[in-house]
Amino acid sequence: MSVFVSGANGFIAQHILAQLLAKDYNVIAAVRSQEKADGLLKNFDNPNLQCVIVPDITKLEAFDDAFKNNGSKIKYVIHAASPVTDHTDNFERDILIPAVNGTKAILNSIKKYASENVERFIQTSSLAALTTVQDYANPKLSFNEKSWSTYTWESCQGSMFDAYSGSKKFAEQEVWKFAEENRDTIKFSITTVNPAFVFGPQVFDNEVKSKLNVTCQIVNDMIHLPIGATDFSLNPLYCVHVEDVAKAHVQALDDPTLVGKRLLMSNGLANRQDMLNIAHDDFPILNGNVAVGTPSNGFIGKPLPVATLDNTDTKQLLGFQFKSLNDMFDDLIRQVLKHEGKI
Ligand code: NAP
Numbered sequence: 001m002s003v004f005v006s007g008a009n010g011f012i013a014q015h016i017l018a019q020l021l022a023k024d025y026n027v028i029a030a031v032r033s034q035e036k037a038d039g040l041l042k043n044f045d046n047p048n049l050q051c052v053i054v055p056d057i058t059k060l061e062a063f064d065d066a067f068k069n070n071g072s073k074i075k076y077v078i079h080a081a082s083p084v085t086d087h088t089d090n091f092e093r094d095i096l097i098p099a100v101n102g103t104k105a106i107l108n109s110i111k112k113y114a115s116e117n118v119e120r121f122i123q124t125s126s127l128a129a130l131t132t133v134q135d136y137a138n139p140k141l142s143f144n145e146k147s148w149s150t151y152t153w154e155s156c157q158g159s160m161f162d163a164y165s166g167s168k169k170f171a172e173q174e175v176w177k178f179a180e181e182n183r184d185t186i187k188f189s190i191t192t193v194n195p196a197f198v199f200g201p202q203v204f205d206n207e208v209k210s211k212l213n214v215t216c217q218i219v220n221d222m223i224h225l226p227i228g229a230t231d232f233s234l235n236p237l238y239c240v241h242v243e244d245v246a247k248a249h250v251q252a253l254d255d256p257t258l259v260g261k262r263l264l265m266s267n268g269l270a271n272r273q274d275m276l277n278i279a280h281d282d283f284p285i286l287n288g289n290v291a292v293g294t295p296s297n298g299f300i301g302k303p304l305p306v307a308t309l310d311n312t313d314t315k316q317l318l319g320f321q322f323k324s325l326n327d328m329f330d331d332l333i334r335q336v337l338k339h340e341g342k343i
Helices: 011-022 034-044 064-073 091-113 160-181 214-222 242-254 272-282 312-318 325-339
Strands: 002-006 026-031 049-053 074-079 120-124 189-195 197-199 237-241 262-265
Touching: 002 011, 002 064, 011 026, 011 034, 011 242, 026 034, 026 064, 034 049, 049 064, 064 074, 064 091, 074 091, 074 242, 091 120, 091 160, 120 160, 120 242, 160 189, 189 242, 197 214, 197 242, 197 325, 214 272, 214 325, 237 242, 237 325, 242 262, 242 312, 262 312, 272 325
Parallel strands: 002 026, 002 074, 026 049, 074 120, 120 189, 189 262, 197 237
Antiparallel strands: none
C-alpha cells in the first residue's frame, strides 16, 4: 500500500518523501508537470517512488485521474500542495482559491475512488491558520493547538500574508468539515500539521538555487546583505526545522495518539538579526563580506514581544526532541555556502 503526497516537489514535501522512502513506504508523488516529476525521480532514484501529474489544484476534479488510476493502492494521503508565494496581486485567484479548492478536490477524489482503503489523511496546515497577523503581534495574547484566527474571506485580503493566513485557515476548515459531513461514508482519520516558519536545508544540494522557497529565501537574503545594511524587519518569527515538520507528518500516518489532532510545530522565536548573528558566529567566512546589522537587536533571550505560542501538547504527543534554532539556520546556511563554493 502507498502514501499519496501532493505538492511533492515542494521544500517540505521533499523531506517527507525522503523520510517515507527511508522507511520503505511506497510513495505516489503528485507534481504539476512531467519536468518536475523527472527531477524528483532522478534525485531520489528509488524504485518505491512513482509520480503522477496534477497540473492545477484549483480544479475541483484535479485529483480524479490520479485516484481513479491508483486509488486501490493508496492507504495514506498527505496533502502538502498549497500556494506559498511572494509575488501576486490577485490574492483570491492565486492564494485563497487554489488552497481551498485543492483541499476540497483531493478529499472528494478520495471519497470517489479510494474510500475503501484510505485510512489516514494528513493536511499540511500552518501556524497561520491559528492567528491573525495583528493578534500575533500582541504580547498579551496566546495561542495553542485549539486556536483559530478570526480572518474572514474578506478581512484576509489586505496583504499577501493575511491572504496566505486566511488560505490556510479556510483550507484546514474544509478538512474538518468534510470529516464531519462524511462521517458515515469515509473511514479515514485526520491529523493536521501546523508549522510555524519552516527553515532548513533542501533535501538535495542540486535544488539550491539563487532563489530558494519563500521561507528559506529570508535566510538566503540575510547572508547576502551588503556590508553596512541595517534596514531589515526585526519582526520575531516562530520557527521550526523542516526535518521535524516532515517527521511529524510521517509519524501521523500510524500513531493512533495523533488521530484528530492539530500538531503545532515550533521550537522558538528568532528575528532576522538573530539569523545574521548565528551566521557570523558559525561561518567566519562571512565576516567582512556580509552585513552584521546591529547584533544587539537580536531577539533570542529577550522578553517576548509577540503573542505566546504554547505547543506543549504537540511536543508531548510527538515525543521527540525538536532540533535547535541554531542547527536549523546552520544546516541551511552551510548548504548555501557550500553551493557557492565558499566553504
Ligand atoms: P513550496 O516549496 O512552495 O511547496 C508548495 C507546493 O505546492 C509545491 O509543490 C507547489 O507546486 C504546490 N502548489 C502550489 N500552488 C499550486 C497550485 N495552484 N497547483 C498545484 N500545485 C501547487 O512550499 P513549502 O514551504 O514546502 O510548503 C508546503 C506546505 O507547507 C504548504 O501547504 C504550506 O502552506 C505549508 N507551510 C509552509 C510553511 C513554511 O514556512 N515553509 C509553514 C507552514 C506551512 P510548484 O512547485 O509546481 O509551484
